Amino acid sequence: MRPSASGRKRGERELENRRESIQERCRATGLKLTIQRQVVIEALLELPDHPKADEIHAVVAARMPGISRTTTYRTLEQLVRVGVIGKACHPGSASRYDNRTDLHHHLVCMECEAMIDISDTRLDRLPVPDTSGFGFEVHDFRVQLRGLCRRCSAQSRKEDSE
Ligand SMILES: [Zn+2]
Ligand SMILES: [Zn+2]
Numbered sequence: 001m002r003p004s005a006s007g008r009k010r011g012e013r014e015l016e017n018r019r020e021s022i023q024e025r026c027r028a029t030g031l032k033l034t035i036q037r038q039v040v041i042e043a044l045l046e047l048p049d050h051p052k053a054d055e056i057h058a059v060v061a062a063r064m065p066g067i068s069r070t071t072t073y074r075t076l077e078q079l080v081r082v083g084v085i086g087k088a089c090h091p092g093s094a095s096r097y098d099n100r101t102d103l104h105h106h107l108v109c110m111e112c113e114a115m116i117d118i119s120d121t122r123l124d125r126l127p128v129p130d131t132s133g134f135g136f137e138v139h140d141f142r143v144q145l146r147g148l149c150r151r152c153s154a155q156s157r158k159e160d161s162e
Contacts, residue, residue: 018099029082039063040075050096050115105142109149
């Protein structure tokens, strides 16, 4: 299905907003936007759905031949550390990078690993249990709702009816 013209425009505007907020966060942290960082950020913005480091590296390497995987990975981790980009970690799968750093949650497909952003103020306000018994200090949390995405649930319905 092709996105409608207005859908495409909305997507572009959204991308532009995310690009601006990343640049804003770079300025706020005093991080210099080197060409290398710009190329990495641009790849993260363009790739759909919380890409993995190696997916980002493939795009970066096509634009900056000679850049090593280690450099791309290091750049990503540095951007995460200063809070310019986000990182979503789920047990048992590779880290995924997020061009959003504001509080939001994820719908994770157990079948194809699609990761969909959702914002919900009720999830933002979930009560955090007392973890002092573990000597653990909670700084932040994200809710991960797991299940099947639209495509995979349609696929499994189709297989069931065959
Ligand atoms: Zn899926
Ligand atoms: Zn996200």
